[in-house]
Amino acid sequence: MSQASQESTVNDKNMTAFGEPIIQIQKMNKWFGQFHVLKEIDLEVITGERIVICGPSGSGKSTLIRCINRLEEHQEGQIVVDGIELTSDLKHIEQVRREVGMVFQHFNLFPHLTVLENCALAPIWVRKQPKAEAEATAMSYLERVKIPDQALKYPGQLSGGQQQRVAIARSLCMQPRIMLFDEPTSALDPEMIKEVLDVMIELADTGMTMLVVTHEMGFARTVANRVIFMDEGQIIEQNEPEEFFNNPQSDRTKLFLSQILQH
């Protein structure tokens, strides 16, 4: 029996939002050359779940979520996203990427395009939407992340927090079913972290399935249904946030929490 389904029974308040499993990872292994980065990963994510993944640097948490949209290739095991198995088949990879949005630590906006063009690009070229429609959608998402007035500027003219909000809007424009966040606030100045987290909290309220790699434990407490702790390429512990923070089971988890929560 998978952890995730236990989890869903625990979280009564969110029962209604949950449905079918949308991501299934079984016995997944990955190596970088000789280095075994991910070891025997088993993970099932259910529609509407909000998972925070934490762990020391180098523990493989970023690599794990990057495997979900095949930015990294896994060598063993199985990853099924929204009913599509990730293999080297390019068609499948493109299908999955259409349904999975990703937000990066360093934003990865396209500096040669305006904010609006950044957002409308993929809907136009991948979803084949008419330009006007794609731009209207883009504007509505820019409004949701509260920067419609920056639409015609270039990313280089915005602050870090604004850029990250554009990056979120850009992913949402593809109307994905899953959103991956790879340390979305780690490259930001402290005063900008909140504006990005606020947007993410709002997104969580819409019932989006989210996997978030972050060190923002406050965010994990308020938003997550499940917290996963990783170390040395393995899932060490997963639990609902309250239990995870108040009653960690493994020694590694205790050590990690004591290190990041002492301030």
Add this chain to the structure above:
Amino acid sequence: MNRPSSKLFVRTELIPAKTPPLSEIGVAKWVRENLFSNTLNSILTILSFFLIYWLLAQILPWMTQGVWEAGSLNECRKIRESLGESTNVACWAVINERWNQLLFGFYPPESYWRPILALILFSFAISPVLFISVRKELYLLTFTSPFLCYWLLWGNTVWGPVSAAFSFLLGILLFQQISRSKLSILSVPITFVFVVLYWWFLLTPVAEQLDSFIPISLTYIPSKEFGGFMLALIIGITGIILSLPIGILLALGRQSKLLIINKICVFFIEIIRGVPLIVWLFTASLLLNYFLPPGTNFDLMLRVVIMVTLFASAYMAEVIRGGLAALPVGQHEGSSSLGLNYWQSMRLIILPQALKISIPGIVNTFIGLFKDTTLVVFIGLLDPIGLSNAIRATTDWNGIYWELFIFIGLLFFVCCFSMSRYSQFLERRLQTEHR
């Protein structure tokens, strides 16, 4: 004993901004900072001014008071002597008399309007590309102009170039059809084979048929009559236009994970780059004749254009590879994560940025290619240098050097300097970071 005071300090009124003192702005500041910032700098400035003055005093009279009306170098010398004992002035008469040869080679003078018209047409056709116009109808001329220019320059029936243009049009339509069908992976090879077969079997018959219905033609002018700066422009411009796309493909191939494609591109680039251009030109002019079936008439100028283009594309590929390598990997990840496929991500995200970074290198290669066209003199094509040799070989102008080379140098400089200026304009225009 001035210790920092620990008393509370609160500023109630903010200090307004004032204009800087006069010595800190305008010409005065510039002169002081750049020319007379200290004693050594001042001395160097004054010395440099004297040097420049002295040089100009020598060169300018020689250039400006030059003789324009004379039939030969001897006549020039006589006029010079009549001006005074020690006067040494240029003999521009050689340019006055032979400019048409330096510009057009042995192209028939009654047809000079054709290359001139072709150049004007080309300038109009290229401008929407150079200045990134959004009006699509302007690009119609851009696509038809190569065929029109070819017809204007070489002449013969108009239906030859029309038939060639038709083959590309058919190719594009075919490509679009196949891309939408199940065979989309094969769209590029099928289109390629189709166009090649068309050129092999249909190009001439179609042109001849059309010509027998509606004969429109210009006098045919064979390549061996082409020469002078016109030749340099034709080879240079064709090479520049073709080497950019080929260079882009080679650079992408070299970055490709597909082993065979990767190795072919690396091999091609290294072989072409590792051998001097002059060797390739000799290969084109001499060796290819041994390999081609006897009786094939493969125009020497065409062979040279192909060689120059391939040579420049190898350099172009390396310049663009530099641009590609300079892009953060996040750009690839950003575009892949949105579901863009390889070609979309290259076309929309990666190449626009990589090419922008590579502009100085690309233009550098363009300028190099354009000046390298003078090397064709060694395989017997009459480029401006070749013609200057021919002019100096006549009894009238035996012994004249400076005037011819200054004229030729000026022609090349104008073109290369414009390219350089254009690249700076483009860099400023594409600047999006600090606008």
